[in-house]
Amino acid sequence: MRTPAFTLILTAVAAALYFTFNFVGNDYLFFAGYTVLQYIVLATAWNILGGYCGYVNFGSAGFFAIGVYTTVFLYAVGQQIETLVPEFMLAPMQLIFPLPLPVMIIVAGAVAGFIGLGMGYLTLRLRGVFFAIATLALTVVLETFIVNWSFVGGSRGAYVIPPNEVPVFGNFIQFLFALMLVLVILALTTARLIERSKLGVGFATIRDDELAAEASGVPTLRLKLIATVVSGALMGMAGAPFPFYIGYVEPASAFNLSYAVNSIAMPMIGGTTSWIGPLVGALLLGTLQQVATVTISSAVNLLIVGLLLIFFVIIAPRGIVGLVQDQLRKRSKS
Amino acid sequence: MTDATNMTEPLLHIEQLGKRFGGFVALDGVDLSVPKGQRLGLIGPNGSGKSTLVNCICGTLQNETGSVIFDGIKVDGMVAHQRTRQGLARSFQLPRPFRSMTVAENVRVPLLYTVNARPGTHLSHSELDNRCMELLRLVALDGKAGKYTTDLTQVEMRKLELARAMAAEPKLLIADESMAGLSHSEVEDIVALLIRMNERGVTIIMIEHIMRAVMSFSQRLVVLVSGKKIADGKPEDVIQNKEVVGAYLGQ
Numbered sequence: 033m034r035t036p037a038f039t040l041i042l043t044a045v046a047a048a049l050y051f052t053f054n055f056v057g058n059d060y061l062f063f064a065g066y067t068v069l070q071y072i073v074l075a076t077a078w079n080i081l082g083g084y085c086g087y088v089n090f091g092s093a094g095f096f097a098i099g100v101y102t103t104v105f106l107y108a109v110g111q112q113i114e115t116l117v118p119e120f121m122l123a124p125m126q127l128i129f130p131l132p133l134p135v136m137i138i139v140a141g142a143v144a145g146f147i148g149l150g151m152g153y154l155t156l157r158l159r160g161v162f163f164a165i166a167t168l169a170l171t172v173v174l175e176t177f178i179v180n181w182s183f184v185g186g187s188r189g190a191y192v193i194p195p196n197e198v199p200v201f202g203n204f205i206q207f208l209f210a211l212m213l214v215l216v217i218l219a220l221t222t223a224r225l226i227e228r229s230k231l232g233v234g235f236a237t238i239r240d241d242e243l244a245a246e247a248s249g250v251p252t253l254r255l256k257l258i259a260t261v262v263s264g265a266l267m268g269m270a271g272a273p274f275p276f277y278i279g280y281v282e283p284a285s286a287f288n289l290s291y292a293v294n295s296i297a298m299p300m301i302g303g304t305t306s307w308i309g310p311l312v313g314a315l316l317l318g319t320l321q322q323v324a325t326v327t328i329s330s331a332v333n334l335l336i337v338g339l340l341l342i343f344f345v346i347i348a349p350r351g352i353v354g355l356v357q358d359q360l361r362k363r364s365k366s
Numbered sequence: 367m368t369d370a371t372n373m374t375e376p377l378l379h380i381e382q383l384g385k386r387f388g389g390f391v392a393l394d395g396v397d398l399s400v401p402k403g404q405r406l407g408l409i410g411p412n413g414s415g416k417s418t419l420v421n422c423i424c425g426t427l428q429n430e431t432g433s434v435i436f437d438g439i440k441v442d443g444m445v446a447h448q449r450t451r452q453g454l455a456r457s458f459q460l461p462r463p464f465r466s467m468t469v470a471e472n473v474r475v476p477l478l479y480t481v482n483a484r485p486g487t488h489l490s491h492s493e494l495d496n497r498c499m500e501l502l503r504l505v506a507l508d509g510k511a512g513k514y515t516t517d518l519t520q521v522e523m524r525k526l527e528l529a530r531a532m533a534a535e536p537k538l539l540i541a542d543e544s545m546a547g548l549s550h551s552e553v554e555d556i557v558a559l560l561i562r563m564n565e566r567g568v569t570i571i572m573i574e575h576i577m578r579a580v581m582s583f584s585q586r587l588v589v590l591v592s593g594k595k596i597a598d599g600k601p602e603d604v605i606q607n608k609e610v611v612g613a614y615l616g617q
Contacts, residue, residue: 240463240465241463246425246445247424247426247456
């Protein structure tokens with residue numbers, strides 16, 4: 033299937049989902065759905081570096097938070113524009129600010145991608161567990177930075193007030209949900225495009241054997257940098273609408289461990305070699321967590337992830353997609 | 367550069383190459399010149415620096431002193447993939463296939479990333495497929511094109527390693543112990559294969575312990591001991607050399 037056709041089908045599915053939720057008319061569906069969609073973007077983004085290239089990134093929460101705080105920063109600038117810019121600049125600046133959310137998302141993607149590039153340069157010469165530790169350290173550094181930056185709220189957090197009404201969508205949460213659907217389409221299309229291109233072949237050689245990849249002419253460092261930039265940018269974009277969703281952000285919620293854990297666990301459980309894996313994993317785990325939050329308690333969420341992860345690592349190390357592939361292969365042989 | 371100077375200029379020229387690992391001197395000022403089209407055998411006891419030499423030539427390791435000039439270009443400081451694109455290919459001592467890919471996909475990687483990366487060449491999908499099959503036919507693996515590398519036998523894995531190196535259309539191929547652990551007939555199979563590749567115009571450096579293979583393959587033999595070149599010349603002369611005999615059998 034060609035990419036435009038694939039994107040068209042995704043868009044159709046997304047639209048159908050949106051109108052079904054709209055038809056049911058319960059806002060809770062949009063709130064819960066938003067979280068699941070956000071995890072699809074995060075898991076797909078993680079998989080571009082972690083699954084395709086084999087570099088396990090523990091810093092997803094950091095990139096997510098870069099997106100979150102880009103929005104907080106741009107929102108704060110919009111709020112305090114009178115005090116921030118000199119008088120003669122005020123009129124043009126007031127034309128730009130407050131920025132619409134979609135623009136904030138794009139800026140957040142650019143910032144996170146840029147930081148991804150920096151992180152890549154610093155850490156991509158490391159392999160395996162050392163790389164994972166370095167990404168974890170990056171998250172800690174970023175969190176410390178944010179905690180001490182009072183303009184974006186520092187440790188006491190920041191309020192971001194969503195508007196009551198948005199044109200066309202009406203309800204703000206429906207608007208956020210629709211935005212997240214667009215990001216899901218973007219993430220899945222990107223992942224699938226990479227997978228089927230020369231870039232995807234290069235990523236797979238890095239995952240399989242970096243020395244052999246270099247000897248075959250693959251510019252491994254450059255490809256890994258591309259992967260961190262794309263992966264980081266998508267994670268940042270996933271985080272950008274979050275302040276509007278939650279209304280109040282503090283470092284502990286933006287840098288929450290559950291983002292890092294979920295964005296690793298979801299592709300692992302779904303399967304890391306194709307774009308379907310993170311989608312399946314995020315749908316399954318994300319929905320399960322939403323159900324558990326309502327029926328039991330949100331405290332049980334990480335426990336569910338942990339148990340499922342252990343189960344899959346032992347029983348089906350190639351994830352659900354791998355399990356299905358094995359079954360199909362068996363059936364075609366017999 | 368004119369063709370005339372090209373003829374006299376060696377394809378690979380190494381000068382005073384040195385490399386240490388901590389206090390251990392792996393290469394101690396090695397000089398080597400390889401003319402175009404030659405079949406060179408490189409031997410030496412375990413730990414004599416053969417693999418380090420290959421790694422320094424190919425860019426897997428960076429040499430500390432001296433220089434490597436390949437095809438008239440100084441390649442010191444270039445990373446491995448750049449050297450591959452210059453026409454310097456290698457196979458690994460222990461086969462390192464891309465395990466998530468089929469045999470044909472393995473061979474496709476250098477075609478995509480080396481051949482297609484050179485200015486002026488762009489192979490289409492069908493050309494890529496044809497080239498893959500042609501390379502696999504050369505090493506008699508065309509029947510296994512769709513198989514995963516985990517399904518290959520040891521000798522097939524070595525052949526794949528060579529086919530993948532050849533896919534980069536190298537001017538110089540370094541075969542690092544392509545025959546270790548193979549049976550008598552398999553060794554002959556690989557030697558014949560390397561000679562076929564040489565007949566296609568590829569200069570080959572063969573690193574090997576199996577003397578039978580070395581003697582039937584090499585036009586010239588170089589012996590490395592403790593990071594130093596101790597002999598260089600016609601194979602039949604070199605193996606008579608007292609120093610070489612001493613190094614192998616002990617004084």
